[in-house]
Amino acid sequence: MTDSHNHAIPGYTLHRTLGRGNTSLVRLAVDRDGEQVALKIPHEETLGNQEAAERFGNEVRLTLQFRHSHVVRGYAGTAFGPGAFLAIRYYPEGALNEQLARIPGRTLPLRGSLRILADLASALAYLHHLGAVHQDLKTHNVYVDGQGRAALGDLGNTYFVAQGGQVSGSPYYMAPEIYHGESSSAASDVYSLGILMYELLSGDRPYQGNSYEELMVAHMTRFPAPLTHLNPAVSRPLSRLAEQALAKRPGERPHADAIRRALLSDLGETPQDEVYEDTKKSQPAQDVGQTTLMGRHGPTQTRNVPAQAEAKPEAQRSAGWNPFKRRK
């Protein structure tokens, strides 16, 4: 597409293209230790657009800052400038939407779905514990490894609630209050998790529409059938929680950790309290003026980068209709 993808990135040997998103090209690469990584390299258009460049910079910093087994692990990165990149764990199967597209009927075995959902609920509980919201939970941003364990990726729209941030989301997964123009919150992430629970456990997203407006009306006014009616293998308590996750009012939704516990119970496991690795909670994205380049074994180098711009008021939704496309 552009030159920005072809420049060398010190320390990496670039191999084939894994995928192309709106923001970046993703290449398979091998690092100095001979390990495979996925390298996200922003498009030239991304670097040339302040808002898009900030979103990429935000993804770099938060991915390197967060430490959780179900958040895609970041190894190294440069947040801004012509050498910007992000090295993350490589998932040979690609994103979950791509994995599902290869399966007849787009349905995983029940235990596989429960495990993925439990891992994602765990990732959300971690972000919410830190005071952050993800804003874009969907199968496109979920990566599953060979053991069937899931990690949440694409932190470009993630922000710390106390700092404020730009509201975003994908129409299929967006909570009613986001359609209303309100701020996102832990509860709006939980709503997206509720949509994903229906998608993975019943085989279909609960709300459909042929336009942004139709989908908005569906999210605001309709109620899906209980999950246990659509898939009798789902327990009643879990089914109830999925319905509560889709409550129209954010205050009526459960916490992500309650959903994690119910999912583990359906897997026949006794849920334990989660213990979090020490994440640099004191460095929310807007305050960080440096990007730390991390090796696999810790920080190796720092570079100055501009601090992120002030949070902007809500922007217009995108003109083109794509129910998976982020609302920016």
Ligand SMILES: Nc1ncnc2c1ncn2[C@@H]1O[C@H](COP(=O)(O)OP(=O)(O)OP(=O)(O)O)[C@@H](O)[C@H]1O
């Ligand atoms: N860690 C990874 N391992 C393997 N493949 C990956 C990985 N990350 C991304 N990909 C591939 O690259 C594609 C594009 O990635 P992604 O959607 O994150 O791009 P983006 O431009 O940053 O995102 P967006 O389109 O939301 O702005 C994915 O659909 C997937 O096929």
